[in-house]
Amino acid sequence: MTSYDTAAIQKLDAAHYMHPFTDHKALGEKGVRVMVRGEGIYLWDSEGKKIIDGMSGLWCVNVGYGRTSISRAVYQQMETLPFYNSFFNTTNVPAVQLAAKLAQISPPQFNHVYFTGSGSEANDTNVRMARRYWDVLGYKDRHTIISRRNAYHGSTMAGASLGGMEDMHAQGGLPIPGIVHIDQPNYLQFGQGMTEQAFGLQAASWLEQKILETGADKVAAFIGEPIQGAGGVIIPPSTYWPEIQRICDKYGILLIADEVICGFGRLGRWFASELLGMKPDLITFAKGVTSGYVPLGGVLVGDRVADVLIEQGGEFNHGFTYSGHPVACAAALENIRIIEDEKLIERVTQETGPYLNRRFAELADHPLVGYANSCGFVAGLNLVRRKGASVHENETFDPSLAVGMVCRGHMFNNGMIMRAVGDRMIIAPPLIMTTAQIDEMLALIRHCLDLTYADVKERGWL
Secondary structure, eight states, X not given: OOOOOHHHHHHHHHHHOOOTTOOHHHHHHXXXXXXXXXXXXXXXXXXXXXXXXXXHHHHTOTTOBOOHHHHHXXXXXXXXXXXXXXXXXXXXXXXXXXXXXXXXXXXXXXXXXXXXXXXXXXXXXXXXXXXHHHHHTTOTTOOEEXXXXXXXXXXXXXXXXXXXXXXXXXTTTOSOTTEEEEOXXXXXXXXXXXXXXXHHHHHHHHHHHHHHHHOGGGEEEEEEOSSBSTTTOBOOOTTHXXXXXXXXXXXXXXXXXXXXXXXXXXXXXXXXXXXXXXXXXXXXXXXXXXXXXXXXXXXXXXXXXXXXXXXXXXXXXXXXXXXXXXXXXXXXXXXXXXXXXXXXXXXXXXXXXXXXXXHHHGGGGXXXXXXXXXXXXXXXXXXXXXXXXXXGGOBOOOGGGOHHHHHHHHHHHTTEEOEXXXXXXXXXXXXXXXXXXXXXXXXXXXXHHHHHHXXXXXXXXX
């Protein structure tokens, strides 16, 4: 087994490596955790500690770690054709094969694919594509895109603008012009005194209000994650997306589903749109398309948009050096084969998803947990100071205490990766997880919640 000098790696990291979404001064003082190996649902760090990866890397390692068949597919493609671009009337075989496969597994309105290197680039592409669509049809003022507060759509200029996170907008003069936001369908935040179903309709009505406020002749599209991921696993009521779809249809605006997190089996369907009552015109994908083994993203382009751009649009002045990268596409093809052959989506639908839902809901009896919910293979729970008679009457912690980060620390230190979004703790485990491994994970989560409860009690926060 390889041994590592953790301190030396940490020193080099602090001296040279700038991490995403990081206070580098604070990280340099603390030191990074060095991950060195993965197998199945588990990771090992440079100190030999075994850790359950409850976040699938970053919502992406759907088929788990250690898949040698993906490595072989990548190696074979590198030996055959490591790269060629898709400019100048040129293509490559894996990109063509993957585009055809994605058309096969996606909802019926999708027959074309535009490849990018990431989800952020794909959402930039959505902005360009939606606006170009309306330009070609002669509606050159129809450029405004509506998104939601607390949404995450990437960290490029357009992606971060589409997202609705205030901390990101505060840096870099965002959002860029032509992007506006409505509130998110967060029942805990906004649904007091209402049933979840009634709240779903109300939250959807905010889109119509914004369309009318902006002017329907100015709105190009509405973009949303079927379930908001980085915002805290915000699962909308069942009434929300069908009503959003009705409103989009009423005003003729494009609907963009950002499925970077939800796609490729995460919710027990190839794409979450199929589950939640959406019929989008564009679907953003990345992450799970390769299970994170090689970077790849893209846009599934619905017939409504593709027909206009292809038949009437002329040259679309947009693209990337790595669009349709043959190595990434080879990785994606093998990843999709694994999902199909091992029936991972069927397992999430019929067995492991319902089992995770039942087991995760049991955490609601913990004194720190005020609300726990899940859908497919995403789940989240809210840490509360004191439980009330209903979820809307729970007493929350002072946000400055950062209790979620305290809990996250106990998770990491005890072999469990569970992400903190404020005081909401979230998971999105690999789709290969068995019921026995779900039991193992839930026992560890409960143990860490106990440690957090004892910790905050000792600090006098209860």
